[in-house]
Amino acid sequence: MSDQTRPRIVCLSGSMRFFDQILIVAAENTAAGRIVLAPFSIVAAEDQGNAVKRMLDELHFRKIDLADEVIVVTVDGYIGESTRREIRYAEQHGKPVWYEDFGPGPGVAKIELPQPTGYPCALGVFCDECETRIVADILVSDLDDQATRFGYIRAHAIKHGWSCDKRGDFCPDCKPAEVTVNA
Ligand SMILES: [Zn+2]
Secondary structure: OOOOOOOOEEEEEOOHHHHHHHHHHHHHHHHOOOEEEOOOOOOOHHHOOOHHHHHHHHHHHHHHHHOOEEEEEEOOOOOOHHHHHHHHHHHHOOOOEEEEEOOOOOOOEOOOOOOOOOEEEEEEEEOOOOOOEEEEEEEEOOOOOHHHHHHHHHHHHHHOOOEEEOOEEEOOOOOOOOOOOOO
């Protein structure tokens, strides 16, 4: 099925404290014929900031990768730190971001976000083979950890013909030939 004929994929983002509202938006979008991706796992207080939380954050970025657009679900405009990172990630990857605010008033309102605190930062990655380096100024924020920043520069490198995956980082001259799988 091509991208033109498959249903649109929406990824919902928001604090798990708004899971009831997330389910409402999921139901509405499913009824409208869209494929819905959403967060489903609650991170315990003692797991905030550890590997479990990072894995779930990373998993949500992959859902955003799959999505055509992102819908941020909030109540009274509350947007937590993880959701802010997801919004930034979506914007940096060209995904439209919409807001469904379950405020005290009637209906759905577009909310004003605080200005992102991003600033350009020179990021670079080396070719594992020849040590050629690709460098770019990329918008980052203080909330972005090292792994997130490497993700930004690798995405940039891939757009410029690099191969960056679990085999390593390789410039266009050194990148491995695609593996052929024999049945
Ligand atoms: Zn190289």
